[in-house]
Amino acid sequence: MSGGGADRQGWLRLAPGVTLAMSLTPIGAGLIGTILPAFGWMPAIGAVDPGLGAWVALLAQLELPGAVMLTVWTGLAGTGLSLALALGFVATSHHRPLFRRLTGWLAPVLSLPHAALAIGLAFMIAPSGWIARLLSPWATGWGVPPDLWTDRDPLGLGLILGLVLKETPYLLLAILAALSHLDPARDLAAARTLGYTPAKAWLKVVGPRLYPLLRLPLYAVLAYALSVVDMALILAPATPPPLSVLILRWFHDPDLALRLQAAAASCLQLGLVGAAILGWAAMETIVTRLARPWLTDGKRGRAGAAARRFLAALQVATLGLSAASIAALALWSVAGRWRFPDDLPAVLSMNAWAAQGRRLAEPAIATLALGLLATAIALALTIACLENEQRRGIRLGSRGLILLYLPLLAPQIAFLPGAQIVMIAAGIDGGALAVLWCHLLYVLPYVFLSLGDAYRRLDMRHVDAASSLGAGPWTILWRVKLPLLLGPLLAAGAVGFAVSVALYVPTVFAGGGRISTLAIEAVNAMAGADRRAIGVAASLQAFLPLVAYALAILVPAAIGRRRVGRAP
Amino acid sequence: MRPSIARLFALAVLAIAGDAHADSLPARFEDAAAAARGQTVYFNAWGGNERINAYIAWAGERVRALHGVRLRHVKLADTAEAVARVLAEKTAGRDDGGSVDLIWINGENFAAMKQAGLLAGPFVHLLPGFGMVDVETKPTTTVDFTIPVEGLEAPWGMAQLVFLHDRARVPKPPRRIADFPAWAAAHPGRFTYPAPPDFTGTTFLKQALHATIGDPSVLQRAPAPGEAATLSRPLWDFLEALHPYLWRAGRSFPLSDQHLRQLLDDGEIDIAFSFNPGEASSAIAAGLLPETVRTYVLDGGTIANTHFLAIPFNASAKAGAMVVADFLLSPEAQARKQDPRIWGDPTVLAMDKLPAAARALFDALPLGVATLTPAELGPALPEPHPAWMSEIESLWRQRYGT
Numbered sequence: 014m015s016g017g018g019a020d021r022q023g024w025l026r027l028a029p030g031v032t033l034a035m036s037l038t039p040i041g042a043g044l045i046g047t048i049l050p051a052f053g054w055m056p057a058i059g060a061v062d063p064g065l066g067a068w069v070a071l072l073a074q075l076e077l078p079g080a081v082m083l084t085v086w087t088g089l090a091g092t093g094l095s096l097a098l099a100l101g102f103v104a105t106s107h108h109r110p111l112f113r114r115l116t117g118w119l120a121p122v123l124s125l126p127h128a129a130l131a132i133g134l135a136f137m138i139a140p141s142g143w144i145a146r147l148l149s150p151w152a153t154g155w156g157v158p159p160d161l162w163t164d165r166d167p168l169g170l171g172l173i174l175g176l177v178l179k180e181t182p183y184l185l186l187a188i189l190a191a192l193s194h195l196d197p198a199r200d201l202a203a204a205r206t207l208g209y210t211p212a213k214a215w216l217k218v219v220g221p222r223l224y225p226l227l228r229l230p231l232y233a234v235l236a237y238a239l240s241v242v243d244m245a246l247i248l249a250p251a252t253p254p255p256l257s258v259l260i261l262r263w264f265h266d267p268d269l270a271l272r273l274q275a276a277a278a279s280c281l282q283l284g285l286v287g288a289a290i291l292g293w294a295a296m297e298t299i300v301t302r303l304a305r306p307w308l309t310d311g312k313r314g315r316a317g318a319a320a321r322r323f324l325a326a327l328q329v330a331t332l333g334l335s336a337a338s339i340a341a342l343a344l345w346s347v348a349g350r351w352r353f354p355d356d357l358p359a360v361l362s363m364n365a366w367a368a369q370g371r372r373l374a375e376p377a378i379a380t381l382a383l384g385l386l387a388t389a390i391a392l393a394l395t396i397a398c399l400e401n402e403q404r405r406g407i408r409l410g411s412r413g414l415i416l417l418y419l420p421l422l423a424p425q426i427a428f429l430p431g432a433q434i435v436m437i438a439a440g441i442d443g444g445a446l447a448v449l450w451c452h453l454l455y456v457l458p459y460v461f462l463s464l465g466d467a468y469r470r471l472d473m474r475h476v477d478a479a480s481s482l483g484a485g486p487w488t489i490l491w492r493v494k495l496p497l498l499l500g501p502l503l504a505a506g507a508v509g510f511a512v513s514v515a516l517y518v519p520t521v522f523a524g525g526g527r528i529s530t531l532a533i534e535a536v537n538a539m540a541g542a543d544r545r546a547i548g549v550a551a552s553l554q555a556f557l558p559l560v561a562y563a564l565a566i567l568v569p570a571a572i573g574r575r576r577v578g579r580a581p
Numbered sequence: 582m583r584p585s586i587a588r589l590f591a592l593a594v595l596a597i598a599g600d601a602h603a604d605s606l607p608a609r610f611e612d613a614a615a616a617a618r619g620q621t622v623y624f625n626a627w628g629g630n631e632r633i634n635a636y637i638a639w640a641g642e643r644v645r646a647l648h649g650v651r652l653r654h655v656k657l658a659d660t661a662e663a664v665a666r667v668l669a670e671k672t673a674g675r676d677d678g679g680s681v682d683l684i685w686i687n688g689e690n691f692a693a694m695k696q697a698g699l700l701a702g703p704f705v706h707l708l709p710g711f712g713m714v715d716v717e718t719k720p721t722t723t724v725d726f727t728i729p730v731e732g733l734e735a736p737w738g739m740a741q742l743v744f745l746h747d748r749a750r751v752p753k754p755p756r757r758i759a760d761f762p763a764w765a766a767a768h769p770g771r772f773t774y775p776a777p778p779d780f781t782g783t784t785f786l787k788q789a790l791h792a793t794i795g796d797p798s799v800l801q802r803a804p805a806p807g808e809a810a811t812l813s814r815p816l817w818d819f820l821e822a823l824h825p826y827l828w829r830a831g832r833s834f835p836l837s838d839q840h841l842r843q844l845l846d847d848g849e850i851d852i853a854f855s856f857n858p859g860e861a862s863s864a865i866a867a868g869l870l871p872e873t874v875r876t877y878v879l880d881g882g883t884i885a886n887t888h889f890l891a892i893p894f895n896a897s898a899k900a901g902a903m904v905v906a907d908f909l910l911s912p913e914a915q916a917r918k919q920d921p922r923i924w925g926d927p928t929v930l931a932m933d934k935l936p937a938a939a940r941a942l943f944d945a946l947p948l949g950v951a952t953l954t955p956a957e958l959g960p961a962l963p964e965p966h967p968a969w970m971s972e973i974e975s976l977w978r979q980r981y982g983t
Contacts, residue, residue: 055672056672058668058672058697075978075979075982075983076978076982076983078983079983140849141844141847141848141849157848157849158847158848158849160769160770160828160829160830160849162829162832162833165833166833167832167833250833251776251833251834251836252776252832252833252834252981252982252983253982253983262778264665265659265661265662265664265665266661266778267661267664267688267689267690267692267693268689268693268971269664269668269693269697272665272668349868350868352846352847352848352871353847353848364868365631368631368635369631372634372635372638430669433666433669434669434672434673435673437669437670437672437673437675438673438674438675440675521662525666525680526623526625526655526656526657526662526663526666526680527623527653527655527680529655529656533656534656536658537628537629537656537657537658538629538631539629539658540627540628540629540658540659540837540839541628541629541630541631541839542629542837542839542840542842542843543630543631543839543843543867543869544843545868546631
């Protein structure tokens, strides 16, 4: 190998370190920027006496117990239901044709931005929502919307439903990815020949091996559900709101002294997420112990067609509700007058698009540019890390994996306000660089997780063949590996792009408001409560990732056809 | 990188690149106008209303043509976001080159920024347009929620609480605060107000406080410790009587005046209110409310105030911000703002101080189908001292917010 090649190898060795530093620096700095004010240090507002004053003030807040309870309840219920729904559906339906058909819909539904989905869902389930409109007045007798508590209900059921719509497809995809490692077909066939029903066979033979692979994605879901801001702003009750919304409210209160209390509450939020993850892990141990006799009791189970149909119907219903929510947004964006209880708008009009189209062009371009750049950088770093692994014959350990997952586990509201101060001090706030960096934090783990498996399972015989023909490692990377990986690369890119398009809180705090994206436009439009304006911003936001997914599917197919056509 | 991505990124960078030079407040407006040319002014303003956003975009085109200033609207979901940002910059020691140049502000946010030394100025006396402001009959243009403005914010528009009702459904709405509980009891679930700290919801509480407290003059000074709880007792009696008959039995509240307006449009409630007397007309024009909606005020007057424009202490483009503030005070900008087909926000200018041509701009404006004339708007009640409202908000939270 030439000297130049060795140098470049050396550069490649730095890739994992650079990647991790990039993720961990803002989180670490941000946590410090949150913890110091929580303990009384914030010179800008004259707080220079370290102490527990902020915590005393926080604990005196009457909303706090209700907010914490609501947070814990919605977070745990949302996560638990999503997991049960995903596992139940896979266990009962994995052998049915419906399974394949539905799994094709998961990625596009997953790509829908949280805020857009929540806004659409809110419009479906409100007393004046689409569902009530379709049923009124013929079935309900309602001439005006009923005074029913179907949105922002005090139990947080709407927020839980929103979380389930968003997290079930994510967990299903995580299960599918994990299954591809386990290759369970033979074991399942064996269990079936022993007389187990498909569901029992899956739960007893595949489930216990699958769960460890599901753990990190599940913790990410749990952390997200406990600290979500944008969906909670739209779907959760407000008196009291979940803790994350309360924190945001205090950070934005005109009374600057509340910043200290907000910082203390951010630490509490961090503690809640940590405790929930530890609690969940403890539950795993207990469930494992309790389930052991059941796993080996030898009972084959009954057919359970009713359960299978029920779970499949639920699965179809959640995907259908997501699709209907987005359809509602699109319909509102072109609605003229649409009064209750009309099923459809009385007139269609492009006014909202005409009025907002020009003003949304810039945020749309910024969203596109940020998404493409963050995805491109994430792909480059991921490929560098994976290539480094492959050349040196090592693998990212579980500790490395946890570090990579850290941005998904740390509540955004706990470190981003602190990170904002650090970025201002470093002079990089409010610019494209800061926003890009913050987006990369979230894009990188998803891209890495999406691409990692495909990369590691590349058929090395291609590499050996190329190598024996005299190709160097870089030529092999460019001419052999990457073309072979075109499909997974584009799919990972589409995931990364969708993540970037959906980011709200990181864009607000890093961009200083100067960089507006469609996520910010959608949440801001929500404040104006003009459903047409909301529909335009949110459906545009939902549209971009769908295009990315379509390209990720169509481009490899088209290139594949061309290659086939060229073959002699 | 593919060229298309490069071009997109270049566009995005162009779109966000600002003037990073430090800037001090000019001593004369002529100096400001000269220094402003070529500056980019980041105007942080609530962005929840498409009509207002369109108005600000129009103002941007005008200041670009007139003064060579680039105006960029940083849309906020909540004005306090910008306050938080300036504070974060002060925390990080950035005393110039800040990211906020001009901010749409009033009341508690102004009081907080003034007290924390986060504002530049005084600058308002330097603006030529300030000479036409009606400081004589609109006292709220110089005193913001009892806090003296002292030249730290330029008046931009007037606000007065008006109530909205759908004439087709409610021909005779309650006209006194004391009548609301009885009306609500007869129409359960058809009235509500946004939960504090939303400013429109807080304004309803202020209106009720003003009507129920024995001597409203005590509201003009900060309450002594414990005084707010004692003196506000009639307010809580009033709310206790009202709440069981509110929308969702008073256990859930809308988030904002815009949410309230949407509930009225959907027919979930029958009476709403707004701080902008022209809001109903402009919402009808935009297809956001039925044509049968009308506004009215309560007997004895309603709370009124002024909203302002302020420049943060570390703004990057102070000269440009002054030029923009002055343009927004011009008869051209103020008349367009008052037009119900555009925004419907009442002017701060005094008609008798305007040249005839400028006055004609206002005379030519339609009032709007649902807007009251200045005479019909009735007496304007002053805002209470901000300390009153933080006490009332906290008492409200103790009772209804948990």
